[in-house]
Amino acid sequence: MFDSVLDVEKQLSAQDYICDQKISTVVFLAEKLEKPVLVEGPAGVGKTELAKVVAAATGRRMIRLQCYEGLDEAKALYEWEYSKQLLYTQILKEKFSEAMAGSTTLSEAAERVGKEDSVFFSEQFIVPRPLLSAITSEDATLLLIDEVDKSDPEFEAFLLEVLSDFQVTIPELGTISSRTKPLVFLTSNNAREMSDALKRRCLHLYIDFPSQELEQRILETKVPGVEQRLAADLVEMMAKLRRLDLKKVPSISETLDWARALLALNAKELDAEFVGQTLNVILKYEGDVRKAQGELSQLLEKKAAKAHATAESVTEVPEAKAVKKGALH
Amino acid sequence: MQQKILEFTNILRKSGIRVSTAETIDAFKALDELSIEDRGVFRDALCATMVKRGEEVATFQQLFDLFWSGFYDSLREQFEEAGAGLAEMGVDLDELLKQIAEMLQDMDGEVGDLSDLARAMLLGDLNQLEQMIRAAAEASGVQNIENFLQVGFFSRRTLEQMGVEGASDELRDLAAALEEAGMDPDQVAALRRLIEGLTEAARKGIRNYTERELQQQNHDYMEKFRRETLLEKSFYHLSEDETRKMREVVERLAQRIKNILSIRRRRLKRGKLDLHQTLRRNMSHGGIPFELIFKQRKKDRPKLVILCDVSSSVANVSRFMLQFVYSLQDAFTKIRSYVFVAELGDVTELFREGDISQSIEKALDGGGVINVYTRSNFGYAFHHFWQNHLSVIDNKTTVLILGDARNNYNDPRAWCLRDIHNKAKNVVWLNPESPSAWGFGDSVMNRYLPYTDVAEECRNLKQLSSIIDRLVL
Numbered sequence: 195m196f197d198s199v200l201d202v203e204k205q206l207s208a209q210d211y212i213c214d215q216k217i218s219t220v221v222f223l224a225e226k227l228e229k230p231v232l233v234e235g236p237a238g239v240g241k242t243e244l245a246k247v248v249a250a251a252t253g254r255r256m257i258r259l260q261c262y263e264g265l266d267e268a269k270a271l272y273e274w275e276y277s278k279q280l281l282y283t284q285i286l287k288e289k290f291s292e293a294m295a296g297s298t299t300l301s302e303a304a305e306r307v308g309k310e311d312s313v314f315f316s317e318q319f320i321v322p323r324p325l326l327s328a329i330t331s332e333d334a335t336l337l338l339i340d341e342v343d344k345s346d347p348e349f350e351a352f353l354l355e356v357l358s359d360f361q362v363t364i365p366e367l368g369t370i371s372s373r374t375k376p377l378v379f380l381t382s383n384n385a386r387e388m389s390d391a392l393k394r395r396c397l398h399l400y401i402d403f404p405s406q407e408l409e410q411r412i413l414e415t416k417v418p419g420v421e422q423r424l425a426a427d428l429v430e431m432m433a434k435l436r437r438l439d440l441k442k443v444p445s446i447s448e449t450l451d452w453a454r455a456l457l458a459l460n461a462k463e464l465d466a467e468f469v470g471q472t473l474n475v476i477l478k479y480e481g482d483v484r485k486a487q488g489e490l491s492q493l494l495e496k497k498a499a500k501a502h503a504t505a506e507s508v509t510e511v512p513e514a515k516a517v518k519k520g521a522l523h
Numbered sequence: 524m525q526q527k528i529l530e531f532t533n534i535l536r537k538s539g540i541r542v543s544t545a546e547t548i549d550a551f552k553a554l555d556e557l558s559i560e561d562r563g564v565f566r567d568a569l570c571a572t573m574v575k576r577g578e579e580v581a582t583f584q585q586l587f588d589l590f591w592s593g594f595y596d597s598l599r600e601q602f603e604e605a606g607a608g609l610a611e612m613g614v615d616l617d618e619l620l621k622q623i624a625e626m627l628q629d630m631d632g633e634v635g636d637l638s639d640l641a642r643a644m645l646l647g648d649l650n651q652l653e654q655m656i657r658a659a660a661e662a663s664g665v666q667n668i669e670n671f672l673q674v675g676f677f678s679r680r681t682l683e684q685m686g687v688e689g690a691s692d693e694l695r696d697l698a699a700a701l702e703e704a705g706m707d708p709d710q711v712a713a714l715r716r717l718i719e720g721l722t723e724a725a726r727k728g729i730r731n732y733t734e735r736e737l738q739q740q741n742h743d744y745m746e747k748f749r750r751e752t753l754l755e756k757s758f759y760h761l762s763e764d765e766t767r768k769m770r771e772v773v774e775r776l777a778q779r780i781k782n783i784l785s786i787r788r789r790r791l792k793r794g795k796l797d798l799h800q801t802l803r804r805n806m807s808h809g810g811i812p813f814e815l816i817f818k819q820r821k822k823d824r825p826k827l828v829i830l831c832d833v834s835s836s837v838a839n840v841s842r843f844m845l846q847f848v849y850s851l852q853d854a855f856t857k858i859r860s861y862v863f864v865a866e867l868g869d870v871t872e873l874f875r876e877g878d879i880s881q882s883i884e885k886a887l888d889g890g891g892v893i894n895v896y897t898r899s900n901f902g903y904a905f906h907h908f909w910q911n912h913l914s915v916i917d918n919k920t921t922v923l924i925l926g927d928a929r930n931n932y933n934d935p936r937a938w939c940l941r942d943i944h945n946k947a948k949n950v951v952w953l954n955p956e957s958p959s960a961w962g963f964g965d966s967v968m969n970r971y972l973p974y975t976d977v978a979e980e981c982r983n984l985k986q987l988s989s990i991i992d993r994l995v996l
């Protein structure tokens with residue numbers, strides 16, 4: 195349990211997750227109000243990661259349901275284990291014959307088998323999928339329903355039922371309710387807008403690309419070797435890039451990758467050469483790279499000029515200046 | 524507080540943010556768990572519980588600032604100012620109030636005898652004052668304010684409704700009574716000055732409130748205006764800003780259609796039982812078919828050939844139509860695009876490399892293949908297509924033509940379109956002009972009409988989206 199909004203921020207940062215007040219407020223409320231959170235935002239801003247670190251910080255076991263087109267109840271909730279049932283039928287063949295012994299008609303035989311079939315539809319033959327695992331779990335869990343926008347609307351309707359009372363009915367077994375209410379995070383990239391009904395049940399958290407200041411803190415936490423000035427330059431570039439009209443906008447993971455690449459190349463600061471060598475780490479399309487190159491080289495030139503100017507003013511003694519001037523003329 | 528939140532909920536609703544009662548209750552519950560002293564946390568809690576769409580967050584933000592920050596603070600400022608004058612006179616406000624209370628007691632009375640408003644003013648009870656101003660403003664119908672000229676009117680009405688003058692008179696009488704009872708003249712002077720200050724502060728507070736209300740109403744109005752009219756606004760008159768916003772709207776509409784398509788496609792998927800696959804899949808079950816496999820049914824996706832007039836008169840319609848079509852690329856098996864003014868050029872390749880909006884701008888500029896600075900000649904363009912590209916059309920092709928059919932009195936060569944029509948599945952013509960103008964002046968639309976299956980006016984987003992809807996669904 196978190197004590198306060200501030201406490202959330204602290205505990206998540208202990209898990210190397212840097213968040214702003216908006217995120218921590220919503221996480222705090224989610225736990226207090228026992229409400230699911232729908233996290234939306236562009237790719238790679240840390241939606242999935244947020245669920246993971248909240249699980250770690252609260253000591254909950256994380257159960258993940260990855261959504262995709264075509265995901266259905268069987269894959270999300272439970273399935274009967276056909277092959278095991280089949281196997282048991284084979285093994286118990288003789289028992290069946292015994293049970294059927296003495297029956298004279300086919301329907302009588304079927305009736306007798308029918309009486310026994312509950313044997314095959316018991317918990318033993320159920321394969322629990324994430325939703326059922328979360329409901330039946332003994333210990334506290336965090337249920338992550340990842341990329342829910344990729345699932346079909348029909349599945350969303352089903353999800354709605356489960357989320358509203360955390361119990362499921364298995365016709366052969368009856369109703370199972372949750373023992374401990376899981377904390378639920380749903381993430382979405384907005385490939386499809388979720389229904390109002392689902393949204394009403396959830397707290398909403400929109401995570402956008404972080405501010406430069408925040409991204410720099412993330413960078414320094416996640417890539418410890420990176421120097422402060424390099425980090426500052428990197429996030430400034432990223433902010434620039436994100437304003438361009440790119441086909442795929444680079445996210446936080448790309449910032450981290452880029453920083454790691456630069457570290458590997460032993461770069462102390464960003465210059466045109468390094469940027470040229472590594473731009474393909476963060477941009478996946480040829481067209482994007484071309485667009486970015488123009489923009490970034492401008493920025494780098496400006497930076498270089500500035501750095502030069504300050505370097506001069508610091509190191510140059512008046513005499514040297516005079517010499518230089520003389521040399522110029 | 525609850526009252527205020529309900530009021531805020533109403534304002535959100537008026538601006539098009541759908542907040543349900545359940546969500547308002549969530550907001551209450553959330554606020555119970557938090558210290559609402561922190562504005563930021565307070566705002567984030569309201570946002571998380573009441574606003575569920577990313578694109579509505581900005582609107583929420585603005586309204587929040589307008590509604591929550593500010594009024595109380597500005598009220599406090601004004602009342603502080605009223606009290607500040609006293610310090611100059613060497614009188615301490617708290618001392619003065621204590622003295623008044625003591626004297627009243629001797630006179631067998633108390634501050635509590637004053638009317639609510641007079642007491643709130645004298646004691647600087649801002650919470651009470653704020654509520655009274657809100658109530659009075661509402662009673663005088665300030666929510667109907669429409670323009671700046673009405674600020675004075677509604678302020679006066681609120682002032683009367685609240686009875687500020689009466690309260691001030693009450694306080695003036697009090698000062699007189701205290702003077703009579705022997706209060707120190709300096710203090711009486713200070714009190715009088717305070718009373719005038721307070722009256723002025725209340726007046727300003729009310730005016731301030733009215734102005735804010737106007738801003739809020741304007742905001743609602745502009746939002747609604749923006750939403751509704753962008754859809755109906757003619758492509759002919761768009762500012763740069765509107766063009767940008769329009770692009771977003773097109774994107775959203777396209778997204779909506781995509782969603783519908785994906786659902787439909789799923790529904791269609793289940794075809795006949797696939798015996799072959801079923802047997803193979805169930806080998807491990809000893810050939811007993813536990814899992815059934817169905818054939819996937821295919822729906823024919825249309826092939827699309829676009830002939831797009833890019834002369835300046837229709838450039839904007841072309842822009843959004845191309846954006847629309849290319850946002851929906853997956854809905855078609857194949858798209859070929861041609862642009863023309865008089866010459867006709869194939870710009871299909873332009874769209875191969877990703878970035879739609881850039882490709883569109885290039886295409887509108889002739890795509891490096893045609894000269895756009897000539898006079899429109901539909902006949903010439905169609906003839907050129909007929910000669911060189913007729914083979915791209917087959918009986919699964921929808922031909923989408925966009926143009927105003929203003930042919931500058933050239934030969935329309937309608938027979939070219941006839942042949943196109945004969946080969947294609949259908950021909951759809953979108954014309955930015957209204958049907959009443961077709962065939963008049965240099966419009967040759969009437970000559971082409973017999974060879975189209977659908978011909979419609981398309982002048983704004985609403986019309987465009989309904990046509991595209993029908994095309995793909």
Ligand SMILES: Nc1ncnc2c1ncn2[C@@H]1O[C@H](COP(=O)(O)OP(=O)(O)OP(=O)(O)O)[C@@H](O)[C@H]1O
Pocket residue numbers: 210211212213236237238239240241242243244381382383412416446447
């Ligand atoms: N606030 C943060 N603090 C620390 N690391 C972060 C933060 N935000 C993102 N990251 C890092 O960025 C990377 C991408 O995050 P994640 O995979 O959670 O993104 P996502 O929003 O789920 O993306 P997608 O929509 O593609 O699934 C992770 O490696 C994560 O560690």
Ligand SMILES: [Mg+2]
Pocket residue numbers: 241242243340381
């Ligand atoms: Mg993710």
